[in-house]
Amino acid sequence: MTKIFALAAVSCALMSSTALADGHCAAGKTLVDGKFTIATGNPAYYPWVMDDAPESGQGFEAAVAYAVAAEMGFAADDVVWVRSSFDEAIQPGAKNFDVNMQQYSITPERDEVVDFSLPYYSAPMAVLASPGAIDTAPTLAALKGLKWGAVGSTTAVSKLAEVVQPDSDLLLYGDNADVNAAMSANQIDAALFDLPTALFLSAVMIEGSKVIGQFAADAGDNLDQFGMLMEDGNPLKSCIDAAITSMNENGKLAAIEAEWLQNTTGVPLIK
Amino acid sequence: MANPNAAGSNVAGPNAAGMTRRERYEAQKRRRGMVVAAISTLFVVVALVVLVPMTPGWEKVQKSFFNGAVLAKSFPKLLEAFKINIMIFAWSAPAIAILGLLIALARDVKSPALFPLKIFGAVFTDVFRGVPVILTVYLIGFGIPGLGLPRPWNSPYIWGSLALILTYSAYVAEIFRSGIDSVHHSQRSAALSLGLSERQVMRDVVLPQAIRNVVPSQMNMLIALQKDVSLLSFIGPVEIFRQAGVFKSLLANFTPYVGAALIFLIVTIPATRYADYLMARQSRERR
Numbered sequence: 001m002t003k004i005f006a007l008a009a010v011s012c013a014l015m016s017s018t019a020l021a022d023g024h025c026a027a028g029k030t031l032v033d034g035k036f037t038i039a040t041g042n043p044a045y046y047p048w049v050m051d052d053a054p055e056s057g058q059g060f061e062a063a064v065a066y067a068v069a070a071e072m073g074f075a076a077d078d079v080v081w082v083r084s085s086f087d088e089a090i091q092p093g094a095k096n097f098d099v100n101m102q103q104y105s106i107t108p109e110r111d112e113v114v115d116f117s118l119p120y121y122s123a124p125m126a127v128l129a130s131p132g133a134i135d136t137a138p139t140l141a142a143l144k145g146l147k148w149g150a151v152g153s154t155t156a157v158s159k160l161a162e163v164v165q166p167d168s169d170l171l172l173y174g175d176n177a178d179v180n181a182a183m184s185a186n187q188i189d190a191a192l193f194d195l196p197t198a199l200f201l202s203a204v205m206i207e208g209s210k211v212i213g214q215f216a217a218d219a220g221d222n223l224d225q226f227g228m229l230m231e232d233g234n235p236l237k238s239c240i241d242a243a244i245t246s247m248n249e250n251g252k253l254a255a256i257e258a259e260w261l262q263n264t265t266g267v268p269l270i271k
Numbered sequence: 272m273a274n275p276n277a278a279g280s281n282v283a284g285p286n287a288a289g290m291t292r293r294e295r296y297e298a299q300k301r302r303r304g305m306v307v308a309a310i311s312t313l314f315v316v317v318a319l320v321v322l323v324p325m326t327p328g329w330e331k332v333q334k335s336f337f338n339g340a341v342l343a344k345s346f347p348k349l350l351e352a353f354k355i356n357i358m359i360f361a362w363s364a365p366a367i368a369i370l371g372l373l374i375a376l377a378r379d380v381k382s383p384a385l386f387p388l389k390i391f392g393a394v395f396t397d398v399f400r401g402v403p404v405i406l407t408v409y410l411i412g413f414g415i416p417g418l419g420l421p422r423p424w425n426s427p428y429i430w431g432s433l434a435l436i437l438t439y440s441a442y443v444a445e446i447f448r449s450g451i452d453s454v455h456h457s458q459r460s461a462a463l464s465l466g467l468s469e470r471q472v473m474r475d476v477v478l479p480q481a482i483r484n485v486v487p488s489q490m491n492m493l494i495a496l497q498k499d500v501s502l503l504s505f506i507g508p509v510e511i512f513r514q515a516g517v518f519k520s521l522l523a524n525f526t527p528y529v530g531a532a533l534i535f536l537i538v539t540i541p542a543t544r545y546a547d548y549l550m551a552r553q554s555r556e557r558r
Contacts, residue, residue, distance in 0.1 A: 090523040092331035110523040113335065147422075152504075152513050153520040171427065171507030172517065178413075182507055185416035187425055 025239040026072050030098050036074045038065050039097035042083035045176060047200055047260055048103060054081045060196070060260035061101045064120050067252055068228075071243035086153055089229050090114055098236055099228040103194060105155045106227040116227030117240045120253060123194035123224045124214045125159055126267060128201055131208030133189040138213030138270045140164065147171070149179050149188035155224060156192035163215070164192075180205050194224050196261045213270040334524075341526040345518040349530050352514035356500045359432055359510070363500070364493060366436045371443030378448055381469060392444070399441035405502050408434040412506035431503040439496055446488045450481035487553060490546035494539050511535075 043052045050058035106116045150156040152172035247253040378392035411434040416425030462472040504513035518527035
């Protein structure tokens, strides 16, 4: 198995040198030959995908997707979008996508079941406070006393349990919209999101709410790294990793980040 | 008559020669039936046990649905979370029984002055039986606290439970009503002619029989409620279904759902068997 994998990596490395000339490190490795099928959420959320229309290339993940596709030699027309959920991504059967991009945090447990590309974004976790709790000090001691909520399918849940250890029971929801509803109903004081999502929610969705703090990015597992998810053992992985590595080196990834994700400075660190 | 068989030659029964021809035929047929049932069961079991693991995807399916390590890791916490289900169930069930009975009685009022009550009962059952439970849970669980109630009165536990109570009492009311209708009209007339008031007739004559008649059907509602408590997970409470979902996301594995299903079965299978037993006993008594 590792032998095959190494072989694939080597052949891919060899091919990527020719890829610059005529295109396809990924030739014959995609779901549909000549097409690059990418899955996103249904709906896909701002600022990751604008207006739920990934085809436009607008929004951070949509832009990264097209840039990675271009790096691998696919024309923009050859990028096909499908919609999928996390459950579809981890189910054991055949997948209907080459890669799945929905702010999936890379964790060792998930990595056993599926493959992740190299991270295309690193997001610190941030605290979104409801209008009634925006004056809470950004300290762990003060945060413990709040009533917490989170989206149940995210790594925020384990982070809350391990780092914040709130005094009262967590309330968990299915998606961002339900967390909003609970916050509007004053059922929770604070919720944990990745920083861009938290900033978006406070600016656009929940009037009067505020991002009161972020967890230090260097605190080991507090850093959420988003990777493209693909089927375990997908031969495309080395091609995608090579594309992301080169985009990191030539600054393209940083440029896309600057274009689509808000300036995240100015949110105080939680002590 | 001294000899029951004398009534007709076709009546089966023991005689001096042992079994009748018909009894022998039936016994033979029964034996054959049992052999066929055993063979076909064996065939199906062998097919499942041998053939399923031979499918190309079995290893993967086993890893993501029947993963022992994941089950061991998640099971204690799932059991812990199941306590929340039991708690919500424990306070919802009596409330449903009471409200359901009241709605059924409201639909059965005879006095013209109380006609609005009758309309209310009909509208209530129509609305809450017609709307999907999850929609009611969302509407009441987020909507009413959104009106600006202070804590702890905006708790999702309270309003989520209310949503379950409203929906289930609509069903339960209909079952009670069918029970009330199943008591023959002559009993009411007889009781009234004895000088009992409408109220006494309902309380002392009709309801005791009606409730007894519908106990098995209501058991089924209890079992359904037991499972639907999980719908409250949509509005916040971390009960067993949500807890399993959290594990699923963290471990990228569906086994926690199988674990949750096992816990549900441990509770619902005995309850289902008990309901079956009650139903069988009832139909025996009626014969």
